[in-house]
Amino acid sequence: MRAVKLGSRIYGPGWGLKRLSPSFVSSSCSARACASSAGTGMAEEGRTTQDGDPVDLAMSVLVNYHEETKHRSRKYARGPHRLDWANQPNPFRRYDGARVVPLDHLPESPTRSSDPLWPVIFEESLAPKPLDKSSLSQLLYDSLALSAWKAARRSTWSLRVNPSSGNLHPTEGYVICDAIEGVSMTPFVAHYAPYEHVLEIRAEISVEKWRYLSSGLPPGSLLFGFSSIFWRESWKYGERAFRYCNHDVGHAIGAVAIASASLGWNACMLDGYSVHEIGCLLGLPQVRVSTDRGPVRGVMRELETEHADCVLAIFPSGLTISEQPNYQVAKLMGDVKWQGQMSALSKEHMSWGIIYEAAQASEKSAVTSAAITRSLPLPDSIITSAEYEPVTVRQVVRKRRSAESMDSTYAMLAEVFFQILAKTLPTGSGETQGAPRQLPFGALPWNAEVHLVIFAHRVVGLQPGVYILVRNEAYTKELAKLMKPEFSWEKPEICPPSLPLYALQYGNVTGLAQRLSCDQEIAGDGFFSLGMLARFESAMRDFGPSMYPRLFWETGLIGQMLYLEAHAFGVSGTGIGCFFDDPVHTVLGLKDNKFQSLYHFTIGVPVEDKRIQTVPSYPAPPGANF
Template identity: 30%
Template sequence: MAPWRPFAVLCTRLLVAAPHVSQEAIRKLVGDLSPNLSAELQDRVEAVLSYHFRSKHFLDVQASLPGDLDWSSQPSPWRSYHGAPRVQLPHSLALLEAASSPVPLSLASLGAFLRLGAGISAWKSYDGLHMWALRVMPSSGNLQTTEFHVMLPPLDGLAAVPAVYHFQPEMHALEFRLPAPNEFVTTADGSAGFLVALTSLCIREAWKYGERALRSCHLNLGHAVGALDAACNVFGWSLQEGPPALHADSILRTVLGLGAGSDEEPGEHPELALFVRTSARASDVGVWPAYLTAETIGKLYREAHVEAQGVPGPLRPQRPAAAPSWPAMDAAQEGAVMALAEAGHQEEPTTSGLERSALKRLLGQRLLDAILNRRSVLRMSDEQPPLPEADFLRILRVACTAVPEPRAGRLAAGTGSAVNVLLMLHKVESFLQGLYVLTRQRGSEEELFAFVKAMPERVHRSESGSPLDLPEGCALWALARPVDVRHAAQISACGQEVAGAGSFAAAFFGAFTGWRHPRRYLELLWHAGALGHVFYLAAEAAGFGATGMGCFMDDMGLGLLRDPWSMEAKGDSSSQSFSAEESQHQVLYYVTVGKASSDPRLLSFDPYQHLQEGFSYEALQGGMGRIFQTT
């Protein structure tokens, strides 16, 4: 690559509020990228794309930030519904040692599943007293914007009727919200499985990251989907799309008993419903009745005199006197809302036959340890060994075949290809340094060749002569090699050293063409987050580590893909292009993989020590806590 000036020098330019975005240019771009949209959908896609371009980072301009952090108003990563009946869940994983596959659904297996799919992985501390919790899925700033709700059949230890619960991970408990009509359970005994609904509280991210928070909020949700899928792999269960009716925001909000919230206390935003299939019997295919619409659900609840129990606890100890607002972010979120007519609510099966997932097949017995030990790398080891060839190829295979890609309705699913990966290889055994692209879906190559300026060369074998043996439809392409891209990776990742000091860095990019609905933007972020999650798990299984990076110079990363030798010129906001030719792909996420350096000052504690007999737990502001031994 071209010689680089020190990043600190490049960043001494004055940073202003946000990149300038011309609405006229955005309107033309939407018409070029996604023609034939209705006037309403055109306006909503414009709001989404305007947000995406406005929230880009450049060397001279960055997305709007809140300024100095007001620690007195830091949101809590834990949500509780005060007054809701609470059921403590078991958290032991001992049942996995002797259980058959698939593991039968019970209170014990549900508790273990939620531990692996949404729970705490460790408590960390610098002084042994003030602690913070890590979760099984990463989150920008550990702010945890995703909430988990479950709709369960009657189980021993829970309500005697089908019911909706909120999962409270801090105390590893279910909070009873409201009973559900019998029609919500797929079979009489509930043996087919249960529903998991994910909601977002993006205000947690906005407190620290400002306008760019919507991106990281939905990347977090993708990680949550990846974590649930990984847990399903361990239990012999499968994660599948939820009922079509629940794609509509209004129906999902009604089913979960969510309030609209207010400026003082924002409410949860319903995002996605998934079906966890726990039975392998072909007869246990669930069907969501077509008549269950928002209106009929509301009528069922009114006739049964059903009211949601519990009041959502405040996220912030106090509201800041002058809380910043993010209208572009709010407009994008509202623009991506899925209405009932758009989601469709006809009767159709929600599940398919249970199959052994590729994630368990590729990672084997190392999967469980990878889930429990996954951490975000804060610093790469100074003595960075090469990532073994076999482990690198396993990461690629996992990325090709083991990534859940949730879709919120058929209209939201665009015709564009899946999220693909720009690889910046630094130190990988049997591979030259340089830029590569992993295409994850047949047909992606044509779009790639049309976008990049140099013709990529397909890589069939490593430098050792071993065939790559990638799954069908998946291919690795060389853009520039041999070339040292460590500085390029670091600079394009906002100067973060971990991007250039490990084995490789990856930029995930998605197609912004052929959208049929603005929800496609959220889907692409979900897919990128889920893809990042399997990178984490596969790296951990190899004895390495990974970290996701939500801060990156969007167009510099895109420049590495399109024309690597002109990347530095893409650092200025004045270079931002709104042409369809240069905008058909956009960078969504950065992930880096390498051998982590441990911090000897950092203490680690058992994830559920605070719930054990003989210990006392005191919750502190901002998700911190103290754990005392009482006996």
């Protein structure tokens, strides 16, 4: 662990950190210009929703949902007045009666020969491992499994590799795959159960069905499906839960893409499926939940069903998807015999109808011929690999934690700051921000729609203030036109030329960042915090109403990279879902729905709570459940 000397003393705790003296002053910045263009890459949906109403009606529903679930300083989005602990949803879904296949457990501190160092997966494509029980176990162990248990007094709770809003984990994962020795003698559909790190075989399917499902995919591929249980989030967060569930989908996509890369595999979204087709593929009940405005309390088992989200193709690096897969699978899966009874999560429920109204309005209702991309790691051009902490991919992904609070007496070196930002770009540094290629953004079939508004607090050599990282430079001029005319749009003098980072306004923004993030001190105590600003209404008009949740998926994917990069440098990050939406837009001078802030984040030195004990992930400690 490398430290930085300040005066006659050396301060920790990690590389690239410097404890501040009261007289700390950042260097100034000067203006430079940088601009380029990029197109879009996602096929547009049909112009009608499932029930035949115009797309404008669905967009109206989604814009209304977004407006009604905004936090305001005098009125937060509607949620429960208190937490009903007796009905807290079980975070572990099980399919009782399904055949259970235990997966391999792996060492928490692997050798470098078995697990690559963190920077390596971004610089080169590793030799792909064969798809077998061992590699499938590793994929799940390093993406969706439990990472630890925490204990304090009489309470015990689990943590997972993929982060979740409030640690509630609405995202479920499914594997659709050819026969694998030790798992299934035939192709299968399986639900992943992280509590015990096992697969539950939901269905065994014929070879002919698998060939149809994997049409166009190279040998050694598998399909990975995601679904969401909105009730798990709405139990705590009420109407805003639909936003948070989709953040979590993005985090999970990133977790699976990173774990795949460590195995020498690519991950890309097959975005041509309709929601109905995905549900049929995963064996999910097709249930419509009432959209009557709530909250409504009672026993409503339909709230525990899963909403189909998306499907990823996982395949060996160096190979490509030769043709569009077969997206029309409902009839194909119609005669499949599904095994296992879906477990109950709560005794009673509370329904927030606006969530299900938004979910239905944003469903991809038509099978489309969506664009396909694949991860193509690019060389790192900001700093060298040797300057990271010497940690492997597994050590980064499994030891990632969300900081509860941060120590404001530390600063980050500018080159580390620039490196972290470079890893959030869809194509890496040194290249026009066009079609997504850099891991994990190559998993997405659309070009970047989300930009980072950064509140820089303590970055050595960078003047404090508000900055913007334009992740798709096709929108630089539009953003500059819509934002406050007095913003400078200067390129910081010390900023690498390839990084599309611009200073908007200088000054101490610690209090501002804290205030905008629901008065949470953590937003001001880190090195920097940020808001993720998405092209909003026009993105939905370009790609259809289903783009609404996908914008949140993109923010979750960015958040996942911020988490992991922070940990690779020996510090920590925290996603912030609570922020005052419109005051963020007011600060930037935005006056309409062309761009909206969807997610906040902060990075800094974590302050550890020594009252909390950490327990290994497996086996679960005695008496632990959730």
